[in-house]
Amino acid sequence: DSGVTQTPKHLITATGQRVTLRCSPRSGDLSVYWYQQSLDQGLQFLIQYYNGEERAKGNILERFSAQQFPDLHSELNLSSLELGDSALYFCASSVDFKETQYFGPGTRLLVL
């Protein structure tokens, strides 16, 4: 158990819908990262927050957005969902942006 928690564990929804994934970092960690993992693409970095501020952006679609709240938990919002958005979404956290990232258990999203 890494200490990073993610909810929900599983999510089934329909195309065109909007969902919110939640992540709580390890105690003391200020940096949160979001990743998408699909079978053909591997683990893809989406976005990073540090102490409430966006720090780095990867291959994140415009339909996706995220934020980190004052209590340091983070939410990833996925809208206008498409079949291809079906994937495992992982959150990771680290003490700061230079340290090792520890991953949460992931949210498995299925878009039908």
Place this chain on the structure above:
Amino acid sequence: GQNIDQPTEMTATEGAIVQINCTYQTSGFNGLFWYQQHAGEAPTFLSYNVLDGLEEKGRFSSFLSRSKGYSYLLLKELQMKDSASYLCAVREGGAGSYQLTFGKGTKLSVIP
């Protein structure tokens, strides 16, 4: 951008030694990580190299050559539970903004 290559699959025998190679091309290298990931689970941190040489941690060792853009993960005394995917990840960036780029992973099967 980055290009990270590692073999797609490997098979090894219980009790043996296996070496998983990773080559990369990057413009702003800032460290190389190895993670283990069992199917459907979160990646788990194994090792970190930022300087050339060998880092040993129990049955696992990782080597880095920055000039060659090359790393390997060495697993000794293989156990059945070592059957998993092994992800090579390169950290790039600086000035408060770092990004991890993952290879597609090497699926290791340990056979009796």
